Amino acid sequence: MTVILDIRVLAGPNPDVAGPAVRLSVAAAWDTHEQTCDIVVQEAVAVGLGLSGDDLVVRPTDEGYVVAWPVSDRGLARAHLEAVRAAIDQAPRPEFSLGAPQPFELLDPAVPCLAVSGTNGKTTTTRLIAHCARTAGMSTAWSSTDGVFRDGELVEAGDFSGPAGARRVLAEPGVAFAVLETARGGLLLRGMSVRRVDVAVVTNVAADHLGSHGINTVEQLAMVKATVVRVVGAHGWAVLNADDPLVRHMAQQTSARAWYFGLETDVVGERYTTLREGRVVVMGDLQEDLGAVADMPITIGGHARFNVANVLAAASGALAAGIPAQHVREALRTFRPDRRLSSGRFNCWAVNGRLVILDMAHNTESLRELLTTARVLTGEGVLRVAFGTAGDRDDEVLQGMGFTAVDLADEAYPLDKPGYLRDRTAEEMRAQFTAGMLVAGAASTQCFDSEQLALVGLLDRSDPGDVIVITVAEQLQELEDLIVSRGGAEVDADRWSGA
Numbered sequence: 001m002t003v004i005l006d007i008r009v010l011a012g013p014n015p016d017v018a019g020p021a022v023r024l025s026v027a028a029a030w031d032t033h034e035q036t037c038d039i040v041v042q043e044a045v046a047v048g049l050g051l052s053g054d055d056l057v058v059r060p061t062d063e064g065y066v067v068a069w070p071v072s073d074r075g076l077a078r079a080h081l082e083a084v085r086a087a088i089d090q091a092p093r094p095e096f097s098l099g100a101p102q103p104f105e106l107l108d109p110a111v112p113c114l115a116v117s118g119t120n121g122k123t124t125t126t127r128l129i130a131h132c133a134r135t136a137g138m139s140t141a142w143s144s145t146d147g148v149f150r151d152g153e154l155v156e157a158g159d160f161s162g163p164a165g166a167r168r169v170l171a172e173p174g175v176a177f178a179v180l181e182t183a184r185g186g187l188l189l190r191g192m193s194v195r196r197v198d199v200a201v202v203t204n205v206a207a208d209h210l211g212s213h214g215i216n217t218v219e220q221l222a223m224v225k226a227t228v229v230r231v232v233g234a235h236g237w238a239v240l241n242a243d244d245p246l247v248r249h250m251a252q253q254t255s256a257r258a259w260y261f262g263l264e265t266d267v268v269g270e271r272y273t274t275l276r277e278g279r280v281v282v283m284g285d286l287q288e289d290l291g292a293v294a295d296m297p298i299t300i301g302g303h304a305r306f307n308v309a310n311v312l313a314a315a316s317g318a319l320a321a322g323i324p325a326q327h328v329r330e331a332l333r334t335f336r337p338d339r340r341l342s343s344g345r346f347n348c349w350a351v352n353g354r355l356v357i358l359d360m361a362h363n364t365e366s367l368r369e370l371l372t373t374a375r376v377l378t379g380e381g382v383l384r385v386a387f388g389t390a391g392d393r394d395d396e397v398l399q400g401m402g403f404t405a406v407d408l409a410d411e412a413y414p415l416d417k418p419g420y421l422r423d424r425t426a427e428e429m430r431a432q433f434t435a436g437m438l439v440a441g442a443a444s445t446q447c448f449d450s451e452q453l454a455l456v457g458l459l460d461r462s463d464p465g466d467v468i469v470i471t472v473a474e475q476l477q478e479l480e481d482l483i484v485s486r487g488g489a490e491v492d493a494d495r496w497s498g499a
Contacts (some may be wrong), residue, residue, distance in 0.1 A: 002028040002036060002110055005063060009077045010191035012106050013231045014165060015224045016057045017069035020104040020191065022081050023068040023337050025061065026088070033058055033065050036088070040067055043083040047096050049076050049356075058461025062216045072128040074102035088245070096360070106195040107170050112321045113194065115228040117187075118203030118247075119221070120366045122343050125203055126181040128298070128314030131319075131335045133177040135328035137272070141169040142179035146343065150175070154277035162186025163193035184315045187227045200228040200256070200268045201239040201317040203310065205246045208363040222246040234259045237320035239313060242268050261312035273316045273402030278302065280315060280332070288325045290315055290332060300496040304346065305336070306369035338490055344476055346370070351488035356455070358479055361471045362389045364400035371408035374469050377493055381465035385409040386454035388417045388433070388471055391424035395432050409469070412437060413458075415448040419474045451475040454481060 004404060007027040013019055026036060037056050044051035049071070057068045070360045071077035079096045079421060086093050099283040111217055114132075116126045123144045133140040134151060141150045142164045143165030147157040150172050162181035169178050182192065205222045225247075229238040241247040242262035249271075261273040269283040275293060282288040293302045296311055311332060318328045337346045349356040367387060387405050389398070405412035414433035416426045434445040448454035454473050458468045472479060 002026050002064075002089055004031055004085060007081055007085055008189070009071070009074065009081060010189075011074075012089055012191035012193050013195075013227055014058070014068075014191035015227050016066065017070050017104070018197075018230055019353050020071050020077070022071055022077055022084075023066060025066050026064045028064040030060055030065060033067070036067055037067075039087045040084055041303075042071060043087055043093075044069075044080055046093065047076060047079045047083055056184045057171045060292065061220075067211055072105060072162045074105060075099050086425050095435040100155055106259070107167065107193055108113060108195045109170055109178060109197070111170075111176055112179055112199075113180065113197045114199040114201060114321055115180045115182045115192075115194075115197045115231070116203070116317070117182045117184075117225045117228045118201075118241075119206040119225075120363070120369075120442040121203040121306060121313065122181050122183065122341060122399070124298070124307065124310045125201060125314045126179050127342055128331070128335055129201075129317050130177075130179045130327050130408040131341065132314065132318035132323050132331040133179070133321075134257060135331040135334070136323050138176040138323075138451070139174055140177040140179070141172040141175045141402070143169045144181040146184065149166065152340075153280045159183075163190050166193045181226050184221065184224050186225050192227065192231060194231065196231050196233055197228065198232070198236045198302055199317050199320045200232045200236075200254075201228070201248045201313050202229065204241050204244045204251060204365075206363065215408075219246065220252070221362070225254050226250045229254040229256065232437070237317075239316045239320055241313065242272070243309075244347050260314050261309070261316045262308060262418060263312070264340060271311045271316070275308070275312075279286065279384060280311060281315070282319065286319070288319070290325065291331050292378060296332045297334075297492060297494070298332075298342070298346075298374055300337075300346070302370070303494075304373040305345070306366070306373075330361070336492070337393075340482065344472055346493070348491050348493040349480075349483045349488045350491040351483055351486055354462050355491070355493070356459075356477055356488065357467065358471065358472050358476065358491075360473060362473070363393065363397050367401050367471065368404050368408065370469060370471075371404065374467050375408060378467045379465065381467055382410045382462065383408075383469070384413070384458050386413045386415045386448055386451070386458060386471070387469075388429070388451075388473070390417065390420035390473065391422035391429060398429065398432035399436030399439070401441040402433040402438075404436075404441045406440035411444075412442065413444075413448055413454060414456040415451055416473075417464045417473050420451070452478050452482060453481055459486065 130142040143160040148155040161181045238256040242260035242265040280290040344360045
């Protein structure tokens with residue numbers, strides 16, 4: 001029996017097709033895929049859509065398989081979709097009348113345009129590249145999970161890491177440079193809204209959002225993220241993390257030139273950005289010294305390896321887009337992890353001798369990097385963390401966060417994020433977090449009901465010299481207000497007196 005799990009029109013490039021498409025996901029035995037493909041072709045003929053078996057993309061999934069095919073008209077695509085649905089469900093074919101043409105309208109950027117994808121570091125890398133462009137004097141717009149921005153000012157708040165964000169950015173009048181954070185959800189559910197980009201940057205691929213929309217493995221997630229490199233032309237650049245095998249492999253999926261970055265891999269490719277004797281350098285057919293990593297505030301004196309990697313990615317992307325090296329060098333020196341330039345990413349506050357770090361770490365890898373860096377700043381004090389994430393992560397991620405929190409902090413406390421439960425209950429989330437904590441030997445599994453209550457609780461039980469880490473998602477402004485009400489102020493982490 002063939003059961004339709006999902007069938008939808010994708011209005012632009014997506015993981016299966018390099019342009020607008022229909023994607024059908026079914027639960028069925030693999031040996032039924034040829035029959036399903038025959039149905040797709042037959043129903044295309046019935047609605048007047050020119051399609052052959054050679055046009056279909058078929059790939060297996062854990063539940064069954066996906067069939068995708070290119071389309072050029074919204075009306076025909078919708079009619080074909082409904083006809084295929086009816087045929088598989090053995091229902092009467094819906095009536096169809098051909099209306100006026102409804103072509104898909106993909107954007108063809110008239111200014112340098114970069115797409116940034118990956119699991120962790122997308123927003124920081126997007127912000128860094130935009131800061132490089134602004135330092136070079138270009139009017140710059142960018143989209144991210146925090147909103148759409150123009151020259152440092154918020155245009156519209158919200159998660160704009162999908163096609164709506166790209167359209168909003170490129171519609172800004174007079175913009176000279178565009179950076180598009182491009183997340184998994186938009187690629188899977190709607191496709192990209194641009195026909196091409198000049199540079200694509202992929203930071204990394206790690207276990208996150210697995211079990212959602214038929215993506216159950218890290219390898220499948222990498223296939224989704226690679227969409228951005230497939231829309232770069234032959235004269236553009238794909239900026240790829242050489243330390244991540246799944247990202248490095250994306251060079252084989254694009255006609256663009258590969259520009260690698262990394263901390264651990266030997267020099268590879270035409271161009272490679274890395275660290276040498278504490279300095280960020282570009283090697284290969286372009287030679288540049290971009291400065292000492294310890295002088296780049298976002299790296300926390302070079303201790304935040306995740307942000308060192310983001311610096312390498314952003315510097316490569318900015319240079320690949322044609323921003324002169326002197327402006328990139330200056331931008332890396334002046335970009336600070338504060339609420340003005342990098343809200344919610346390793347923002348540090350001094351509160352009565354305590355250091356409070358607010359960060360949107362949302363999976364095991366990002367929490368590990370966050371706490372590893374926080375440990376360096378803790379000195380002789382106590383490191384406490386209150387952590388949580390959204391409910392659309394699988395159990396392995398939630399348990400991994402619990403284990404990591406106990407393993408790397410002196411005290412660890414799960415916290416609820418009521419607005420991010422996403423079909424789970426707070427009790428389910430706590431159970432998964434504490435399961436991982438107990439494996440790591442936790443002595444306590446006390447939980448907090450919110451981010452704000454966590455901060456109050458940890459401030460009250462801490463002493464001068466201690467470090468408090470809160471993973472934030474929904475109460476960032478409230479946390480900042482609370483800190484200010486207690487006499488706190490933002491501080492550069494590497495200049496904190498308790499470090």
